[in-house]
Amino acid sequence: MTSTAAPERGRRRHVGRERLPWPALVLAGVAIAFFALPFLGLLWRAPWGDVWSILTSESALTALRLSLWCSLWATLAALLLGVPLAWLLARVPFRGRGLVRALCTLSMVLPPVVAGVALFYALGRRGLVGQYLDDWFGITLPFSTAGVVVAQTFVAMPFLVLTVEAAFRQQDTRFEEAARTLGASRWYVFRRVTLPAIRPGLVAGAVLAWARALGEFGATITFAGNFPGRTQTMPLAIYLANEIEPDEALVLSLVLIAVSFGVLVALRDRYLGSGTDAPRP
Amino acid sequence: MSLDARVTCTLGTFTLAAYVTVKGGETVAVLGPNGAGKSTLFRCLAGLLPIETGRIELDGEPLDDPTAGIFVRPERRPVAVVFQDYMLFPNLTALENVAFGLRARGTGRAEARARAASWLARVGLADHSQHRPRALSGGQAQRVALARALATEPRLLLLDEPLAALDAGARGDVRRDLRRHLATFDGARLLVTHDPVDAYALADRVVIVEAGRVVQAGTLADVSARPRSRYVADLVGVNLLTGTGQDGTITTTAGGHIIPADPVQGPSFAMIQPHAVALYPAPPAGSPRNVWSATVTDIDRHADRVRVRLDGEVPLVAEITPAALDALALRPGDHVWASVKATEITTYPA
Numbered sequence: 048m049t050s051t052a053a054p055e056r057g058r059r060r061h062v063g064r065e066r067l068p069w070p071a072l073v074l075a076g077v078a079i080a081f082f083a084l085p086f087l088g089l090l091w092r093a094p095w096g097d098v099w100s101i102l103t104s105e106s107a108l109t110a111l112r113l114s115l116w117c118s119l120w121a122t123l124a125a126l127l128l129g130v131p132l133a134w135l136l137a138r139v140p141f142r143g144r145g146l147v148r149a150l151c152t153l154s155m156v157l158p159p160v161v162a163g164v165a166l167f168y169a170l171g172r173r174g175l176v177g178q179y180l181d182d183w184f185g186i187t188l189p190f191s192t193a194g195v196v197v198a199q200t201f202v203a204m205p206f207l208v209l210t211v212e213a214a215f216r217q218q219d220t221r222f223e224e225a226a227r228t229l230g231a232s233r234w235y236v237f238r239r240v241t242l243p244a245i246r247p248g249l250v251a252g253a254v255l256a257w258a259r260a261l262g263e264f265g266a267t268i269t270f271a272g273n274f275p276g277r278t279q280t281m282p283l284a285i286y287l288a289n290e291i292e293p294d295e296a297l298v299l300s301l302v303l304i305a306v307s308f309g310v311l312v313a314l315r316d317r318y319l320g321s322g323t324d325a326p327r328p
Numbered sequence: 329m330s331l332d333a334r335v336t337c338t339l340g341t342f343t344l345a346a347y348v349t350v351k352g353g354e355t356v357a358v359l360g361p362n363g364a365g366k367s368t369l370f371r372c373l374a375g376l377l378p379i380e381t382g383r384i385e386l387d388g389e390p391l392d393d394p395t396a397g398i399f400v401r402p403e404r405r406p407v408a409v410v411f412q413d414y415m416l417f418p419n420l421t422a423l424e425n426v427a428f429g430l431r432a433r434g435t436g437r438a439e440a441r442a443r444a445a446s447w448l449a450r451v452g453l454a455d456h457s458q459h460r461p462r463a464l465s466g467g468q469a470q471r472v473a474l475a476r477a478l479a480t481e482p483r484l485l486l487l488d489e490p491l492a493a494l495d496a497g498a499r500g501d502v503r504r505d506l507r508r509h510l511a512t513f514d515g516a517r518l519l520v521t522h523d524p525v526d527a528y529a530l531a532d533r534v535v536i537v538e539a540g541r542v543v544q545a546g547t548l549a550d551v552s553a554r555p556r557s558r559y560v561a562d563l564v565g566v567n568l569l570t571g572t573g574q575d576g577t578i579t580t581t582a583g584g585h586i587i588p589a590d591p592v593q594g595p596s597f598a599m600i601q602p603h604a605v606a607l608y609p610a611p612p613a614g615s616p617r618n619v620w621s622a623t624v625t626d627i628d629r630h631a632d633r634v635r636v637r638l639d640g641e642v643p644l645v646a647e648i649t650p651a652a653l654d655a656l657a658l659r660p661g662d663h664v665w666a667s668v669k670a671t672e673i674t675t676y677p678a
Contacts, residue, residue: 221411224402224411226417226432227401227403228374228375228402228408229429229476229477230404231403232403232432235432239417239428240417243417
């Protein structure tokens with residue numbers, strides 16, 4: 048197997064290179080440059096001498112901590128609510144499923160500011176539901192850290208839902224049937240058969256949602272405001288610093304890029320892009 | 329231990345209406361062409377598909393009875409399934425696969441593993457307990473699937489095309505193994521297959537299903553001696569003609585006349601072995617009363633036999649020797665006379 052696989056793979060790669068038309072190669076190169084150049088610009092202008100002092104400054108650390116904390120909670124919330132939603136959309140045929148899917152992924156394509164405004168009228172102190180949260184439970188979401196998590200979850204969850212729904216759809220349901228006939232309850236089947244099978248999609252969806260939550264700006268600043276230590280996440284801190292302290296903005300941007308890029312690289316082929324490793328007959 | 333299942337189930341435009349019984353220690357094969365409803369029946373028995381009318385009963389206990397409002401969910405049925413393609417969980421080892429049903433029913437980890445290990449040993453795979461399914465051959469995977477099913481101590485074992493996933497070379501050995509392992513299970517065994525060889529090797533009785541209906545049931549010998557449908561006749565390799573008997577003559581639906589040795593009355597089947605059909609370039613003289621004009625539509629050469637397909641008022645397949653074919657110099661489209669002795673025609677009521 049291995050002795051024959053190696054030359055075959057080599058040949059296929061060769062053939063692939065021959066067939067790629069050069070205009071496509073040039074355009075692809077332009078695309079890569081388009082993505083790489085802004086980062087090169089940051090690296091070029093970065094105040095390398097002051098990096099350490101800026102990084103360890105109280106304001107930077109606070110923003111970074113808050114960002115990681117909120118984005119992780121948002122990812123958890125997206126997992127908790129998004130996986131059952133994805134399952135419903137993938138497995139349960141019902142009237143208006145397309146409409147529900149569109150509704151639940153709307154916040155992904157909406158301008159984040161609009162999402163923030165909408166959240167404000169729904170969950171704000173005088174909002175549709177927010178007034179009761181305030182009256183009955185004393186819960187006020189806007190301008191609080193919890194509000195940041197809500198805003199991030201709102202815009203990030205669709206990424207998880209779409210990815211996990213695709214994983215559910217790709218899964219061979221006969222494995223679940225086999226588990227049922229062996230005496231497994233629905234819940235046991237979900238834990239022991241379904242979840243392991245969709246794990247690659249689950250990880251990919253969670254990472255995408257997390258990355259989106261980490262970078263969330265518009266909905267957060269509209270719904271939760273910009274209070275250092277409470278609602279000022281990295282993107283907000285960068286935006287503010289860019290006006291008054293450009294060097295700090297640069298360094299914070301580099302940190303955000305490094306964290307996100309590191310995670311994406313670590314997960315690259317295993318979970319992203321190449322689809323799921325769903326079991327096949 | 330016995331299964332008694334009267335099942336009606338509609339899927340789209342397809343309706344299955346079948347009655348199947350299996351006694352304890354007996355293997356029954358449900359045999360039929362693709363799309364006949366075998367899988368639907370199978371899913372109804374496993375509880376993966378509720379029936380519309382009828383009643384499924386195992387040892388007198390109802391598993392599914394819509395009129396009585398009874399439906400036992402698949403995980404509660406004492407029914408175990410060996411699926412086509414085996415459906416072994418790819419993320420679990422062979423041992424964990426076999427232990428799955430025990431764990432799902434609440435058996436402790438250590439005990440489940442011990443019992444799973446003994447089941448793997450019974451099917452001769454003790455050495456493979458730590459292998460994942462992708463590292464197993466088709467035959468080994470099938471034995472793991474069988475061990476996984478039997479470990480739950482079912483009273484009915486269902487097997488869906490248990491040999492279809494294997495290549496032809498491995499099939500013989502695996503079939504022999506499967507037969508041996510099935511014999512050790514004393515519950516009722518029901519096998520779904522489209523391959524008469526599997527049915528012949530593994531089953532005590534066959535139930536022929538076609539277009540959602542049971543067309544024939546009995547031992548394989550009974551069924552092949554008196555096929556009651558074109559499908560069975562083709563499986564067995566005989567000519568089957570249907571018609572109405574009157575005054576010693578069967579008139580087929582296409583208008584042909586068949587004169588058997590024993591007179592029959594009413595709707596009848598006439599079965600003719602292909603080797604009993606003789607071919608002549610001109611109308612033969614002598615005793616045969618059954619002589620039909622026919623056109624050659626197809627010639628199929630085997631090692632020492634040639635099957636000649638004939639179209640006419642009595643469509644037939646004749647089996648002749650290559651020498652006879654050369655002497656007749658037949659080609660598709662040629663006209664011939666086919667003749668069968670009355671004593672070579674087996675008749676029975678339709």
